[in-house]
Amino acid sequence: MKYIIAHDLGTSGNKATLFSEEGRLVGSTVYAYGCHYFNDNWAEQDPADWWKSICDTTKGLIAKTGVDKRDIAAVSFSGQMMGCLCVDRQGNPLRPSIIWADQRAQAQQNAIGEHISLNDYYHIVGHRNAASYGLQKLMWVRDNEPDIYKNTYKTLNAKDYIVFKLTGKFFTEPSDASSNACVDLKTLSWSEKIVEISGIDPDKLPEIVPSTHVAGGVTREAAEATGLAEGTPVVMGGGDGVCANVGAGSVKPGQTFSYVGSSSWIASTSAEPVFDDQMRTVTWAHIVPGMYAPNGTMQSAGGSYAWLKNQVCRYEAAEAEKRGISAYDLINAEIEQSPVGANGVIFLPYLLGERAPRWNPDAKAAFLGLKMENERRDMLRSVLEGVTMNLGIILEVLRQYLTIDEILVIGGGAKGPVWRQMMADVYNARIKVPVLLEEATSMGAAVTGGVGVGLFRDFDAIERFIEISSVQEPDPEAVKAYGPVKEMFELCYQSLLPVYRKMAGK
Numbered sequence: 221m222k223y224i225i226a227h228d229l230g231t232s233g234n235k236a237t238l239f240s241e242e243g244r245l246v247g248s249t250v251y252a253y254g255c256h257y258f259n260d261n262w263a264e265q266d267p268a269d270w271w272k273s274i275c276d277t278t279k280g281l282i283a284k285t286g287v288d289k290r291d292i293a294a295v296s297f298s299g300q301m302m303g304c305l306c307v308d309r310q311g312n313p314l315r316p317s318i319i320w321a322d323q324r325a326q327a328q329q330n331a332i333g334e335h336i337s338l339n340d341y342y343h344i345v346g347h348r349n350a351a352s353y354g355l356q357k358l359m360w361v362r363d364n365e366p367d368i369y370k371n372t373y374k375t376l377n378a379k380d381y382i383v384f385k386l387t388g389k390f391f392t393e394p395s396d397a398s399s400n401a402c403v404d405l406k407t408l409s410w411s412e413k414i415v416e417i418s419g420i421d422p423d424k425l426p427e428i429v430p431s432t433h434v435a436g437g438v439t440r441e442a443a444e445a446t447g448l449a450e451g452t453p454v455v456m457g458g459g460d461g462v463c464a465n466v467g468a469g470s471v472k473p474g475q476t477f478s479y480v481g482s483s484s485w486i487a488s489t490s491a492e493p494v495f496d497d498q499m500r501t502v503t504w505a506h507i508v509p510g511m512y513a514p515n516g517t518m519q520s521a522g523g524s525y526a527w528l529k530n531q532v533c534r535y536e537a538a539e540a541e542k543r544g545i546s547a548y549d550l551i552n553a554e555i556e557q558s559p560v561g562a563n564g565v566i567f568l569p570y571l572l573g574e575r576a577p578r579w580n581p582d583a584k585a586a587f588l589g590l591k592m593e594n595e596r597r598d599m600l601r602s603v604l605e606g607v608t609m610n611l612g613i614i615l616e617v618l619r620q621y622l623t624i625d626e627i628l629v630i631g632g633g634a635k636g637p638v639w640r641q642m643m644a645d646v647y648n649a650r651i652k653v654p655v656l657l658e659e660a661t662s663m664g665a666a667v668t669g670g671v672g673v674g675l676f677r678d679f680d681a682i683e684r685f686i687e688i689s690s691v692q693e694p695d696p697e698a699v700k701a702y703g704p705v706k707e708m709f710e711l712c713y714q715s716l717l718p719v720y721r722k723m724a725g726k
Contacts, residue, residue, distance in 0.1 A: 222293040222675060225278065225448075226665035228460065229270055229299040229378045231255055231319065236277035237662040238285055241293070241675055243684035245659065247285040251277045256316070261323035264316035267305055270378055271385050279447040289449045295386065295438070296669025297457030298464075298661040299379030301399035304357035306372040311384045314368045318357045320399075325351040328359035328418075335417045339499070344414060346398065346405045346493050346503035346512075348579065353401035359418055374426045375400075379457055386446070386454045387436030392426045394505030395462035395513070400425070405493045405512065408505055431458045431507040432672035455672035457665045458507040465489060465506065465513050466667055467660030468630055469686050471679040473511075474622045478611065478643070479660070480633025484521030485576075486614045490514055494621050500577035501617050507668055508679050514621070516576030516614030521607045522633045524569040524585070528603045551600055552638040558601035560645070560701040564589045565598045566712050567606035577613040578713070582724040588712050604639055608646045609702075609709045615647055626650035628686075630660050637692070645698035646706070655687040 221240055228235040233252035240246055253269035282289055302320035307313055318324070329351045332341070341349045350356070354375065362369040376384065377396045384390055397403045397410075402418065404411040408428065415422050429435070437451035457463065465487055468477035476488040493503040494514035501516040520527070529537055529547050536554075540547035570583035587599060618624060627649050633639060634653050644651045656663070663685045670676040 221291060223287055223291055224666045224669045224675070225281065225292055225295045226662045226669065227274060227277070227295070227297050227382070228661045228665065229297065229382065230460065231300055231321070234270065234273035234277055235662060236281045237659065237666070238281050238287060239663070239666040239685070241670065245656065246287065247281055249277050249280045249284060255319065259324070263319050263321040265319050267313045267317050267381055270382060274382055274385070275445045282447050289447060292448065292452055293675050294453045294455050294669035294673045295448065296455040296665045296672065297379035297382060298460045298665040299377055299396065299457070301377060301396055301459035301461060302352055302354055303377045304354050304361065305376045305378070305381055306361060306368055307374055307376060307381070308371055309373040311390070314371055315365065317378065320352060322357065323351045325356035325360040328356040328363065331359070332356070332417055341414070342499050343495050344404055344411050345401050346495070347401045348499060349401070353399065355400045355402040355414070355418055355420065358420055358424070362420065372424050375424055376426060377459070380426065383435045383454055383456060386438050386442045388439055389435045390426045391429045391433065391435050391456060393429055393431040393433065393456040393458060395431060395458040395507055397428045398505040399459055403505065405503060405505060429456060430509060431456050431668055434672055453673050455669040457668050459504070460661045461515065462504050462507050462513050463664030463668070464660045466508070466664030466679060466682060467662065468628045469682050471508050471511070471682060474624055476618070476624045477628040477630060479631045480521055480629060481631040482521070482523040482526070483517055483519055484607070484611060484631070484633065485515055485517035486611055486618065486627070487513055487515040488618050488622055488624065490622055494618065496617050499579070501614060507664065514618055516617065518569070518576055518610050519572040519574050520569055521611065522631070524571055524603055524607050525633070527571060528600065532599070548636060552636050554597040555601045555604060555638055558597040560698050561705040562598040562602040562605055563594055564591065565594055565602040566709055567602040568713055568716070569603070569606040569610055577610070577617065580720065582720040582726070584720060584723065586716065604642055605646070605705070606709065608642050609706050612646045612706065624649060626652060628652045628654065630654065630657050632657070640692050644692045644694040646702050648694050648699045650694070651692045652688050653690045655689045
C-alpha cells in the first residue's frame with residue numbers, strides 16, 4: 221500500500237494529512253502558528269514557523285499512523301495564496317512574508333491603475349487590480365525596502381517556499397502564480413505587459429511548472445528534519461482555493477462546489493477563463509492542466525450567521541449550552557417556522573463590505589422590510605436567505621458560461637439541513653454533501669500528488685476520495701416563490717448605494 225502526505229499551509233496553522241492510494245483518510249495532525257497583524261491592515265508571518273510546522277507534523281503523522289516512511293509515494297501541498305516572501309539565492313527569507321490578508325500596497329495598486337484600465341487588467345489576469353495580490357506587494361517592497369528588493373532572488377508563496385526547503389528548487393505553479401495577478405491566463409506565463417507596467421524585475425518571479433510537477437526528491441538534510449525518506453518525491457500541489465476545487469470534485473467543466481465558512485465562495489471548472497462583463501467574478505488557473513477555476517467569494521457568509529447567533533440569539537446560545545447542543549440547531553428550528561421570503565424581511569449581508577459580486581468596501585449590512593407583524597423568526601430566516609441570494613448572484617454569473625445543475629457543499633455551513641434546502645431552492649440546483657466537510661483542500665493536494673507521481677492516472681481519482689452523505693433536491697414551489705424575493709434583494713442593494721457612499725463620506 222502506498223500513501224500520500226498532503227500539507228495544507230493555512231493562515232492559522234498547517235494541517236498534515238495522510239491518505240492511502242485507495243482514498244482513505246489514515247490520519248491527520250495540526251500545528252498552529254501565529255500571524256502578526258499591525259498598522260491597521262498589515263499582516264505578516266514568519267516562514268520559519270511554516271517550516272517547523274512541516275517538520276513537526278510530518279514526524280508526528282508518521283509516528284501516529286505507523287506507516288513506513290518508504291511507503292510514502294509523494295508529499296504534496298495546498299497553501300495560502302496571494303503572498304509575497306522575498307528570498308535570496310540560498311533561499312533564505314529576507315523579511316517576514318506579507319500574506320494574503322495584507323492591504324498595505326494601495327499606492328502600488330494605484331500606480332498600476334495609472335497605466336492600464338481595470339477592465340483591461342481584468343481581461344489579462346482574471347482578477348481586479350488590488351492591493352491583495354502578490355505583484356502589488358512586491359512593488360511595495362521595492363518602493364519601501366529597496367535593499368531587500370535588491371537582494372531578492374525570487375518571491376514565493378508559502379507552499380513554494382516549503383518545496384524549496386524540501387528539494388532546494390525554486391518553482392511555482394499556475395494556481396499560485398495566478399494569485400500574483402500578473403499571469404496571462406491565456407498563456408499561463410508571466411504577463412510581459414503587466415510586469416512591465418509594474419516595473420518589477422521579471423527575473424525575481426519563479427519559473428512556472430505544472431501543479432503535478434515533481435519538483436525533486438527530499439534532500440538528505442530535509443529528510444533528517446522531517447522524518448521522510450531521502451528522495452521521497454515532492455509534488456508542487458496548488459493554492460488552497462484551487463486545491464479545494466479538486467478536493468470537491470470540480471475537475472471538469474461545470475462541476476461546481478460551494479465552500480461555506482466565515483467567508484464563502486462558489487467555484488467551478490471551465491475550459492476557458494470566465495471574464496464577466498461586470499467583473500463580478502475572478503478566474504484562477506486550475507490545478508488540472510488546461511482548465512480554469514472561475515470563482516466568486518463573499519466576505520461574510522457563515523460570518524453573518526455567527527453574528528446572528530452571538531448578537532441576536534443569545535437566548536438560544538445560553539439554552540444550547542445548558543442542553544449540550546449546538547445553538548444553530550435551535551436557531552434553525554425557528555427559521556423553519558418562517559416561510560420562503562421571511563414574510564417580507566430582506567437582509568443585506570454586508571457586515572464587512574463585500575467582494576463578489578458587489579466589489580464594494582463601503583457596503584453595509586441592513587434589515588429592510590420590517591413590519592409590526594414580523595416575528596423574530598423572520599429576521600433569523602432573512603439572514604440565511606440574504607447570504608444565499610448573494611451567493612446565488614455569483615452562481616448566475618457562472619451559469620452564463622457553464623451548465624450547473626448540482627453543487628457540492630463543504631465547510632461548516634453545510635452541516636445544517638435547513639440551510640442546505642434553502643440553497644437548493646435559491647440556486648434551483650441539487651445540493652450534495654460529502655462525509656468529510658473539512659478535507660477538500662487536503663484531498664485536492666493528495667490527488668495532485670498522486671497524479672504527479674503516477675499513482676493515479678488522472679484527476680478522476682478524486683471520486684475514490686469523496687463519499688456523499690446526503691442529497692437535497694430543490695422544491696419547485698419554493699424555487700418559484702424565491703423569484704420575486706431575489707428581485708427585491710437586488711433592488712434593496714441598488715437603492716442603498718447612495719446611502720453607502722454618504723456613510724463613507726464620499
